[in-house]
Amino acid sequence: MNPPADADVSPAVLTVDGFQCLIDELQRRGYRVIGPTVADGAIVYDDLASVDALPRGVGDAQDAGRYRLTRRDDEALFGYAVGPHSWKRFLNPPRLKLWSSRREGDGVRVEPAPEPRQPLAFIGVRGCELRAIAIQDRVFLGGRYVDRPYDVRRRGAFIVAVSCGTAGGTCFCTSMGSGPRAQGDFDLALTEIVDAGEHHFVVEVGSDAGREIMAQLPSRDATSADCRQAERIVAATAASMGRSLPAEGVRELLLDNLDHPRWDQVAERCLSCANCTMVCPTCFCSSVEDSSDLASEETARERRWDSCFTTDFAYLHGGSVRATTRARYRQWMTHKLATWIDQFGSSGCVGCGRCITWCPVGIDITEEVRAIAAAPARTGGSDHADGHAQD
Amino acid sequence: MATKLPRKPASKPRLAVFKFTSCDGCQLSLLDCEDELLAIAGAVDIAYFPEATRSTLRGRYDLVLVEGSITTPEEQARVLDVRRRARFLVTLGACATAGGIQALRNFADVAEFSAAVYASPEHLRTLATSTAIAAHVPVDFELRGCPISKAQLLEVVSAFLIGRRPVVPPHSVCMECKAAGNVCVTVAQARPCLGPVTHAGCGALCPSYDRGCYGCFGPKETPNAAALSERLLQQGLQAQELLRLYRSFNADAPAFRDESLRIEAGLRNHTGDPS
Numbered sequence: 001m002n003p004p005a006d007a008d009v010s011p012a013v014l015t016v017d018g019f020q021c022l023i024d025e026l027q028r029r030g031y032r033v034i035g036p037t038v039a040d041g042a043i044v045y046d047d048l049a050s051v052d053a054l055p056r057g058v059g060d061a062q063d064a065g066r067y068r069l070t071r072r073d074d075e076a077l078f079g080y081a082v083g084p085h086s087w088k089r090f091l092n093p094p095r096l097k098l099w100s101s102r103r104e105g106d107g108v109r110v111e112p113a114p115e116p117r118q119p120l121a122f123i124g125v126r127g128c129e130l131r132a133i134a135i136q137d138r139v140f141l142g143g144r145y146v147d148r149p150y151d152v153r154r155r156g157a158f159i160v161a162v163s164c165g166t167a168g169g170t171c172f173c174t175s176m177g178s179g180p181r182a183q184g185d186f187d188l189a190l191t192e193i194v195d196a197g198e199h200h201f202v203v204e205v206g207s208d209a210g211r212e213i214m215a216q217l218p219s220r221d222a223t224s225a226d227c228r229q230a231e232r233i234v235a236a237t238a239a240s241m242g243r244s245l246p247a248e249g250v251r252e253l254l255l256d257n258l259d260h261p262r263w264d265q266v267a268e269r270c271l272s273c274a275n276c277t278m279v280c281p282t283c284f285c286s287s288v289e290d291s292s293d294l295a296s297e298e299t300a301r302e303r304r305w306d307s308c309f310t311t312d313f314a315y316l317h318g319g320s321v322r323a324t325t326r327a328r329y330r331q332w333m334t335h336k337l338a339t340w341i342d343q344f345g346s347s348g349c350v351g352c353g354r355c356i357t358w359c360p361v362g363i364d365i366t367e368e369v370r371a372i373a374a375a376p377a378r379t380g381g382s383d384h385a386d387g388h389a390q391d
Numbered sequence: 392m393a394t395k396l397p398r399k400p401a402s403k404p405r406l407a408v409f410k411f412t413s414c415d416g417c418q419l420s421l422l423d424c425e426d427e428l429l430a431i432a433g434a435v436d437i438a439y440f441p442e443a444t445r446s447t448l449r450g451r452y453d454l455v456l457v458e459g460s461i462t463t464p465e466e467q468a469r470v471l472d473v474r475r476r477a478r479f480l481v482t483l484g485a486c487a488t489a490g491g492i493q494a495l496r497n498f499a500d501v502a503e504f505s506a507a508v509y510a511s512p513e514h515l516r517t518l519a520t521s522t523a524i525a526a527h528v529p530v531d532f533e534l535r536g537c538p539i540s541k542a543q544l545l546e547v548v549s550a551f552l553i554g555r556r557p558v559v560p561p562h563s564v565c566m567e568c569k570a571a572g573n574v575c576v577t578v579a580q581a582r583p584c585l586g587p588v589t590h591a592g593c594g595a596l597c598p599s600y601d602r603g604c605y606g607c608f609g610p611k612e613t614p615n616a617a618a619l620s621e622r623l624l625q626q627g628l629q630a631q632e633l634l635r636l637y638r639s640f641n642a643d644a645p646a647f648r649d650e651s652l653r654i655e656a657g658l659r660n661h662t663g664d665p666s
């Protein structure tokens with residue numbers, strides 16, 4: 001996904017019919033096209049056959065521990081915020097076979113797991129999600145060790161981003177600087193305009209691949225009025241966002257307060273169910289499991305999503321080093337908001353709000369930070385700045 | 392790529408299945424392994440399995456699978472004998488692991504039930520409680536579920552045969568639910584679901600069919616049932632219904648038992664609020 005050679009590709013306008021052409025064109029080029037659709041009372045990401053599978057006229061109401069679909073009074077195709085799925089489910093699948101082996105004579109033959117051939121095309125990637133993908137790129141592809149399963153899925157992926165026209169009830173991307181505008185590594189970025197009989201998309205091109213595809217679609221050049229309208233929509237979304245995290249100082253605040261009483265309070269409510277880490281688009285932890293068959297002839301190795309909220313995940317010789325829920329919640333939040341910065345150079349949170357909405361008891365990461373900031377105890381001290389103090 | 396492997400030992404381990412108070416459902420999961428039955432028979436000597444064979448060999452067994460809970464004085468004695476014959480003892484399912492649905496008697500008066508049901512209750516020889524196998528003898532591995540998952544049973548047997556730890560993670564059902572891509576029924580529909588406090592293993596079967604988890608696999612590691620209860624009550628569940636949620640197949644598993652007793656105490660105080 002290189003930036004387009006000719007940097008001044010001017011924005012274009014695509015109609016809803018044009019959008020169908022985009023899906024057709026991606027399919028014609030062999031992509032597996034994935035995007036938002038309605039299933040089981042939520043917006044999920046699944047294979048898209050046509051524009052009709054998109055959640056037309058559907059909105060959502062989200063709050064801590066609560067999610068409901070709503071009916072919008074327009075026909076918007078992207079008039080909702082992010083749901084329980086994120087793109088990591090396609091780039092780093094929840095269960096992934098790594099290899100298998102079988103006994104052959106006196107020896108054993110090892111077979112690597114087959115790799116997917118079809119490149120992925122993601123439709124409707126939000127600003128926060130572009131940032132989350134960039135963070136996972138850093139985790140899986142940056143540095144010395146490249147994660148091959150992630151690499152093969154990520155490398156050829158085509159990204160159609162969408163700037164948000166509505167803020168979700170638990171979003172705080174504005175304060176994290178990741179949204180609501182789609183910015184970063186995309187091929188095409190759309191802003192949906194649904195207004196007084198008009199329904200179209202202002203399209204920004206972000207790569208050569210994006211420009212090639214745009215050239216195949218029926219579109220017109222965007223006027224400065226179109227662009228101003230798109231700007232206004234994104235600005236209104238940013239202004240209507242209800243939650244926030246402080247832009248500065250969260251790392252120091254948390255690492256200076258590793259023994260704050262708030263950790264005990266949140267541990268009383270927390271179920272250590274791991275829903276927050278499963279839905280978080282940047283959480284990347286996994287476990288590797290071996291299996292063998294009854295005849296002890298075949299074995300396989302699988303990788304599956306795991307979480308710092310399980311005791312097994314922190315099991316070392318002799319027991320789990322994070323026996324309490326307090327230790328596990330604190331590990332999650334201090335890693336996400338503080339030590340992630342030391343490890344990967346940015347916060348691990350993009351402000352998508354998923355962990356807030358999908359926590360069965362509605363624990364809100366922004367509220368937890370606020371509670372500690374309101375009465376900092378400063379009991380930890382900078383000797384804990386490695387963030388690995390344990391219970 | 393070829394590496395030398397040690398040869399497999401010539402004699403097969405001896406497997407036995409014993410049953411105590413239960414419905415036979417877990418044993419049937421073993422018979423239900425149609426595709427794998429031949430492989431099982433090839434890998435172990437099925438020495439004692441009344442559901443599947445008539446042959447009965449006495450002696451010692453390498454792998455013993457135990458179904459059912461202890462509810463009579465006769466069973467109390469027999470389980471000691473079973474343990475003595477077992478090198479590695481695995482309990483199968485909610486009855487053997489937590490007392491089963493019949494452990495509801497632990498919250499009631501058995502004499503009163505017997506008098507109501509039987510014309511001559513004096514002929515009954517039954518205990519006042521239904522208890523897990525581990526309450527009587529040491530257990531090497533406990534497999535959860537009502538019934539158990541066939542895949543987990545095969546996993547435990549396969550792991551035993553090759554000498555590795557079985558992969559039976561004790562985390563929440565929610566993790567399986569999210570891995571399956573389900574939409575959470577509690578968050579999206581305010582349906583009561585025990586997934587956050589329940590041991591994984593079923594693959595989030597009920598939430599995958601748009602139902603809340605019934606807790607068949609019993610409490611997960613470090614369950615926080617009180618916090619879940621508080622949330623479910625907030626969402627409009629009645630305390631009486633909440634009580635019934637914990638009082639089912641795993642009613643006597645400590646985390647569920649304690650929570651149901653706490654809710655019951657709250658109900659008795661007529662506040663309806665267990666906290």
Ligand code: SF4
Pocket residue numbers: 276279280281282283336348349350351352353354355356365
């Ligand atoms: S921590 Fe929560 S808000 Fe932040 S990126 Fe993860 S799921 Fe989204």
Ligand code: SF4
Pocket residue numbers: 269270271272273274275276277309358359360361362363
């Ligand atoms: S914060 Fe919420 S979602 Fe995360 S483990 Fe705790 S209860 Fe579960």
Ligand code: SF4
Pocket residue numbers: 275360564565566568569573574575576577578584585586587595598603604
């Ligand atoms: S439906 Fe139940 S098991 Fe699934 S995530 Fe929600 S609470 Fe957990």
